[in-house]
Amino acid sequence: MAGGSLFSIIHLTWFIPMLNIHKQLRLSACVALGMAVLLAASSAYAEKSEAELLAKLNSDAPAAEKAVTCKYLAIYGTTESVPTLGKLLVDPELASWARIALEAIPGPEANKALRDATGLVEGRLLVGTINSIGVRRDAESTETLAALLKNSDDNVAAAAAVALGRIAGSDAAQALTPMIAAKSETVRSAVAEGCILCAEQCLANQNTAEAIKLYDLVRQAEVPKPRMLEATRGAILARGQLGVPLLVTQLRSDDRDLFRLGLTTARQLSGRGVDQALVAELANTTPERAALLVQVLTDRPKQAVLPAIMAAAEQSAKPVRLAAISALGQIGDSSCLDLLFEFATSDDAEESQLAKKSLATIPGSDVDTYLLSVVNSGEGKAYPVAIALVGERRIDATGLLKPALESAKPSIRQAALVALGEVVQAENLSLLVDKVLGDKHSEDLPVAIQALKTASVRMPDREACAAELSAAVEKASSIELKSKLLEIVAAVSGTKALATVGDAAVSDEKALQDVGTRLLGKWSTADAAPVLLKVATSDNVAGNYQVRALRGYIRIARQLPMDIAKRSEMCRQAWQAATRTNEQQMVLEVLERYPSQANLELANEAQDIPELKEQATKVSNEISNKLKSS
Structure with missing residues (x-):
């Protein structure tokens, strides 16, 4: 593979996950994907030692080859590779590839190389370097990143804020909090993200008070709404049961996004206090919102308040009643059966249908x-x-x-x-x-x-069932009823069912020939083939039903699994039974689909028929070519 082509593949494979530089949270997966592509693309690189790879980087090789080399160093590189890779951090063409390797190589040397590079680059190169520091969560870079928060380039400051969030810790949080009031919205948004990341780490470290402080800072600041919503959710969950009042505030908010946040968070926050708050809100909100609250209570099955749901079902507001009736199907028990039957027998079709559905599902x-x-x-x-x-x-x-x-x-x-x-x-x-x-x-x-x-x-026992149904077919007083019963027999299927439908297809009644051949034509097992062939060649069957039966026979040869000898035999029998060009053409299509010597012989014979000569010749050639290449 040429270096340029390989470079294109590798560049695409590694660039896609980097499109959003603030979301490189799956480095290991990216490295594994890159390794798989590289190994498939060029096994020659896999045999090179780290020293040989570094020699390639220090040579005048094309950039494409050096990019590939960086990918291998992400897999095989050690601290010995850091100085060489560090030099590439200022190269606009290779910096991103060098950073991938440095992100993966363990040890403080890689951290230092990235940290030192922040003083040598600017713009996009600096943003990329900062992101790599964030990926490595280098705590020693906290002071450097804190200084970059005030960089005149908003993108640099934003990258530093997110990187600090990934590093987390008290120093990172202390650097971030004053910047929540930055003039730039881009920076404020990134600072908010950094604070939220710090808060999450605080929670993981059991430092709940600091987490709440950071969440509150963000939700009360002038930041983009998504950040405010994320912080509000975190503030509620971090407080646990003490977060119920804040949860209720969201449920009472006129802002639909905050209300929806409240619904989602209520499902995630455990405790009896949440249920009590939700029940209390049922009486203090609009019917439409109360219906949604009922659904939230239902989604908390281990803590759901069944009496409250039953009470909601008896409210005058229909949206609430409908939600409660539906909820009882998920959390109800025998105590709510009388109530549900009352709704199930009501004149309101919507209520009745929901109540019946709930009664059917209560365990x-x-x-x-x-x-x-x-x-x-x-x-x-x-x-x-x-x-x-x-x-x-x-x-x-x-x-x-x-x-x-x-x-x-x-x-x-x-x-x-x-x-x-x-x-x-x-x-x-x-x-x-x-x-x-x-x-x-x-x-x-x-x-x-x-x-x-x-x-x-x-x-x-489908055979016993088919026997009982077949007897019913004989007793049926009308052809129409016989036809209906034959459809049931066919649905049961099996040996007896096949025989019964086959007998109907060759009976003296054309209506039964119609239903019989129609059902046989859809039979899902190959044992219907002899029956179909018998019908197709029976003098007692009307011509159009003979054609239908033969087409059903050819369908089995074309679609159902069987050995090649049996398929070839069926094609030969179908050919002999066919009296029309259309069915003969269908046989030729089967021959072409399943090449064999027997099918080739039949296709050659078909060339003697003038109307089929062109198609048969084409089929013969196709079969011959497939046989030669097999």
């Missing part, structure tokens, strides 16, 4: 027992709701649901059908089969069919 066997007792009562507005919930919660209650199938009310019958679709076991599948075959309520038939399908596809 606990006592909830199941409650629902079964409502179903057992067999009366009231709660009856159909409880039936539906039995299905949603998958409670095995077939015996209790059976009487509901004979109800005079369609809503109850249909709710029971849906629930049985979710809970019925194999031994009781006939309940749904009978409802499909002979129910006197025609309006229930679509629901019964869907319930039977839902139940059938989850049966553990």
